[in-house]
Amino acid sequence: MKKSNIIFFTWENQVFLQKELDRWVSVFIEKHWDFNVSKINNENISAEILETELLTMSFLGGFKLIMIEDFPSKINEKDTEKENKRNFDEIILSLLDRIPDSNFVLFIEWFPDKRKSLYKKLIDIAQVKEYKNLEWEGLRDYIRKRLINIDTDAITRLIQYKNSEINKIEAEIDKLYLFKMHDRITEDDIRKYVIPEIEISIFQLTDAIFELNPKKSIDSLNLILETNNIFQVFSTIMSNMRTFLYIIYLSKDWLSKNEIVSLLGIHPFIYDKSKNINPVKIKELFEKFVDIDKKSKSWELIQDSDNWIRLALEKSLINLKK
Numbered sequence: 001m002k003k004s005n006i007i008f009f010t011w012e013n014q015v016f017l018q019k020e021l022d023r024w025v026s027v028f029i030e031k032h033w034d035f036n037v038s039k040i041n042n043e044n045i046s047a048e049i050l051e052t053e054l055l056t057m058s059f060l061g062g063f064k065l066i067m068i069e070d071f072p073s074k075i076n077e078k079d080t081e082k083e084n085k086r087n088f089d090e091i092i093l094s095l096l097d098r099i100p101d102s103n104f105v106l107f108i109e110w111f112p113d114k115r116k117s118l119y120k121k122l123i124d125i126a127q128v129k130e131y132k133n134l135e136w137e138g139l140r141d142y143i144r145k146r147l148i149n150i151d152t153d154a155i156t157r158l159i160q161y162k163n164s165e166i167n168k169i170e171a172e173i174d175k176l177y178l179f180k181m182h183d184r185i186t187e188d189d190i191r192k193y194v195i196p197e198i199e200i201s202i203f204q205l206t207d208a209i210f211e212l213n214p215k216k217s218i219d220s221l222n223l224i225l226e227t228n229n230i231f232q233v234f235s236t237i238m239s240n241m242r243t244f245l246y247i248i249y250l251s252k253d254w255l256s257k258n259e260i261v262s263l264l265g266i267h268p269f270i271y272d273k274s275k276n277i278n279p280v281k282i283k284e285l286f287e288k289f290v291d292i293d294k295k296s297k298s299w300e301l302i303q304d305s306d307n308w309i310r311l312a313l314e315k316s317l318i319n320l321k322k
Contacts (some may be wrong), residue, residue: 008107013131015170020129027066028104036062036105041069047091054095057102064103068092070258089118093155096121134166136267140295142166142296146173150185153312156269158188160203161196162265168197183288198228202236206244209285209320210277217317231307238293238311241286247274288316 007024009013009017011236022105036058040049071091099105107126112119122128134142136159143155150158158176162168172194176185180195201224208216224233243264250260257271290311 001125002127003099003125004127005101005104006096006105006107006122006125008122008128009108009114009131010107010128011112011130011132013133014110014167016166017108017110017129017131019129024106025065025067028063032065034062037065037067038146039067039069044047045088047075047088050091050095052090052097054092054103054105057100062102065106066103067108069108070110071107072112072116072122074109074113085226089116093118096125121267122216133164136164139164139169141164144170147185149180149183150176151187152187153187154190156219157190158194160189160269161194163197163199165197168273198224198232199236201228203241205237206240207273209241210244210282212278212281212320214318214320216315218321220259221313221317225310234289234293234313238286238289241282241289244274244277245279245283245286247271248277248279254303263264285316285320289313292316 009021011017024036038053040053053064053066071089071092108120114120139159140155143150143158158169158172162172176189176193179190201220205220205224206216208220221233243266245262246264247266249268250263251274257261257268260266261271263266292309295312296309
């Protein structure tokens with residue numbers, strides 16, 4: 001049976017989750033004062049605090065609001081963290097059915113481990129509020145609502161630069177609002193004020209490669225390597241090119257755009273980009289990259305591995321021809 005005083009905030013959209021959480025706390029404080037609000041997290045948690053906060057009613061009567069962050073335990077924690085978290089998970093689990101109706105308990109965890117008993121119990125008894133990431137059109141609509149003076153191309157570029165991650169886009173929205181409060185926000189403004197994620201810098205490099213433009217490709221590569229490791233960059237280039245070759249291969253099997261997008265887990269604009277590349281030239285370049293990758297991993301030509309891979313990449317890009 002669901003309990004109205006136990007609420008579980010979860011899922012990966014931290015922006016929407018935090019806004020809703022702040023609204024809940026604000027409304028509660030307005031009605032019941034801030035001294036009836038407490039927060040428990042990794043920094044202050046203990047068995048004594050859990051029992052006192054969860055089971056004790058408000059000193060002056062009325063309602064209490066207890067926020068428990070970082071629980072249920074999340075996925076992929078270190079062994080020592082897992083052991084500590086498991087102990088507290090079990091303590092919380094043993095207290096859940098004894099919490100007074102006047103105590104409102106908010107559990108907050110972005111990525112809980114769904115195998116845990118506490119997670120399963122909360123799914124059964126709590127009011128679950130899931131905040132999933134926005135898909136492409138939803139993300140565009142959200143940006144448009146936040147920045148009514150932004151151009152359509154600028155929205156697309158912002159989403160690309162931040163890899164569709166709402167948490168990172170939100171920070172950029174705040175910055176753009178300050179810089180361009182009363183002016184149009186253009187695609188050039190995004191290039192000027194927003195630093196692209198490495199994946200997006202790689203996309204700019206692959207765009208230059210797909211244009212078969214040696215100079216633009218090498219300039220883009222050198223710019224990326226000012227702040228990123230050659231091995232990480234090379235691996236990401238290979239991954240991106242492989243994705244585009246997959247798209248070309250699947251298109252030959254008469255799969256639709258939606259089928260390919262779903263199968264590869266990519267955004268539609270990546271599929272659209274694949275229509276403007278020379279598949280023969282890109283396949284030839286990819287084969288050269290595969291050869292570089294094999295040699296680097298077999299230590300065949302490694303003296304100064306970083307410089308060797310960089311020189312090998314630049315040599316392959318110089319030989320790009322339309």
